[in-house]
Amino acid sequence: MNLKKSLFSCFSLSAIILFTTSTPTLAQDTLRSNKVITNTQMLGMGAVNTLDTYLSPEEYTGTELRYISHSVRENGTKLSRELVHQAQILSVSNRRENNNELGGFYNFQYNWQYALGQWNIGEGELHLKAGGGIDTRLGFLYNMRNSNNPAQAYAQVNIAPNAVAAYRFRLRNLPFQLRYEIQAPLLGLTFSPNYGQSYYEIFTRDNYDHNLVVTSPISAPSLRQLLTFDFTVRHTTFRVGYLGDYQQAKVNQLRQHVWSNLFVIGIVRKFSINKFIP
Numbered sequence: 001m002n003l004k005k006s007l008f009s010c011f012s013l014s015a016i017i018l019f020t021t022s023t024p025t026l027a028q029d030t031l032r033s034n035k036v037i038t039n040t041q042m043l044g045m046g047a048v049n050t051l052d053t054y055l056s057p058e059e060y061t062g063t064e065l066r067y068i069s070h071s072v073r074e075n076g077t078k079l080s081r082e083l084v085h086q087a088q089i090l091s092v093s094n095r096r097e098n099n100n101e102l103g104g105f106y107n108f109q110y111n112w113q114y115a116l117g118q119w120n121i122g123e124g125e126l127h128l129k130a131g132g133g134i135d136t137r138l139g140f141l142y143n144m145r146n147s148n149n150p151a152q153a154y155a156q157v158n159i160a161p162n163a164v165a166a167y168r169f170r171l172r173n174l175p176f177q178l179r180y181e182i183q184a185p186l187l188g189l190t191f192s193p194n195y196g197q198s199y200y201e202i203f204t205r206d207n208y209d210h211n212l213v214v215t216s217p218i219s220a221p222s223l224r225q226l227l228t229f230d231f232t233v234r235h236t237t238f239r240v241g242y243l244g245d246y247q248q249a250k251v252n253q254l255r256q257h258v259w260s261n262l263f264v265i266g267i268v269r270k271f272s273i274n275k276f277i278p
Contacts, residue, residue, distance in 0.1 A: 034076025035273040042068040042266030044243050048090045049259040050101065054152050054193060055143040060101050062092030064260050066243070072113075080129070084109040088260070105139030105154065105258070109183070111162055124169025124176075132161035135185060137247065149198060152256075156215070158188035158222075177230040179241075184223045188215040195253035213251040220249035230268055237268040 048064035066088040073081045086107040093100045111133035118127045139154040162183035169176055193202060194209040201207040213219075228241030243264050248257035 034074075036074045037271045037273070038072045038074075038268065039271070040068075040070040040239055040266050040268045042070065042239060042264045044068060044088075044262035044264040046243075046260065046262035048092060048261075050090070050092050050103065050141065050257065052141055052152050052254070052256040054149060054254050054256070055101070055141065055146060056094070056099075058094045060092035060094050062090060062100075064088055064090040064262065066260070066262060066264075068243075068264065068266070078115040080113050080115070082109070082111040082113055082131075082133070084111075090258075090260075099143070099145045101141055101143050103139060103141040103258070105137060107135070107137045109136075109160075110134045111160075111183075113162070113164060121167070122169070123171075124167055127164075127166045127168065129164040129166075130161075131163075132159065132183075132186075134158070135160040135183065135188075151199075152193075153191065153199075156188055156190035158185035158215070160185040174232055175230075175237075176232075177228075179228045179230070180226070182223070182225045184217070185215070185220060186217065188220060189213070190215050190220065190249060190251060192249075192251045192254060192256075210252060215249060215251065219251055222247045222249075226264075228264070237270075239266045239268050240264065 044064075044066040046064060048062055050060045050062075051058075066086060069083075069085040071083045073083070084107070086105075088103075088105045088107075090103045091100065092103070111131055113129040113131035116128040116130055118125050120126075135158040137154060137156050137158075140151055141154070142151045144150075160183050162181060164179070164181045166177055166179040190213050191211060192213055193199065193211060197207070197209050197211075201209075202211060223244070223246045225244045226241060228239050230237055230239050232238075241264050243260065243262040245260040245262070246257070248259070249255075
């Protein structure tokens with residue numbers, strides 16, 4: 001027991017000495033970098049309108065729920081990176097309300113943005129960015145009454161330019177920001193069955209029939225825009241706004257669209273990355 005107590009005392013004393021000696025050392029050897037990450041976690045809810053003539057010639061309307069993770073990574077230069085993850089689920093019905101469709105989609109965007117400049121306007125500053133990147137989308141739509149072709153799968157990747165305008169100002173010594181972002185695909189590749197072709201033919205019998213289609217603004221005129229307002233309450237920054245997401249295409253004699261108009265709300269967090277020198 002005396003040996004155990006002695007070892008425990010030595011270990012405790014060593015831990016105390018290590019903590020007291022290392023704490024100021026870490027503080028002295030901490031370098032603050034210019035890398036800043038602004039992350040916003042948002043939830044969106046609103047109306048959605050869908051059409052897929054592979055499943056039905058009718059338009060369906062209903063409700064959509066969406067989760068959005070939006071991150072901007074800055075490093076002290078004019079070039080920044082933007083990463084966006086979106087997951088959405090929707091439930092829609094036809095005009096007669098005698099049939100329903102269920103859907104789910106995942107979207108990932110990776111953009112590079114260049115700061116064009118900043119200007120003093122009124123009591124605040126206007127910041128403009130322009131750039132672009134990769135915009136991918138996966139998902140499905142399930143028709144609850146179809147028997148032969150009950151579901152449709154979606155897979156696409158796009159090269160999409162985008163632009164951002166942010167107006168930052170203070171009111172009663174509190175920070176506010178009004179931000180608008182827009183993105184539209186310029187060139188893409190999408191998967192689609194051909195008119196009258198079943199998934200059994202595609203994946204079981206390996207009957208390829210122009211199922212990978214190159215898209216452009218002519219065949220897939222899509223648009224995504226986000227207008228938000230940031231305000232701070234007791235050291236917490238909130239974001240509210242509007243998301244308009246209009247994805248559509250006409251390929252292989254089939255028409256499809258998912259139009260979303262959502263109210264979004266979330267929390268904004270800003271992180272700075274520090275470097276520790278051993």
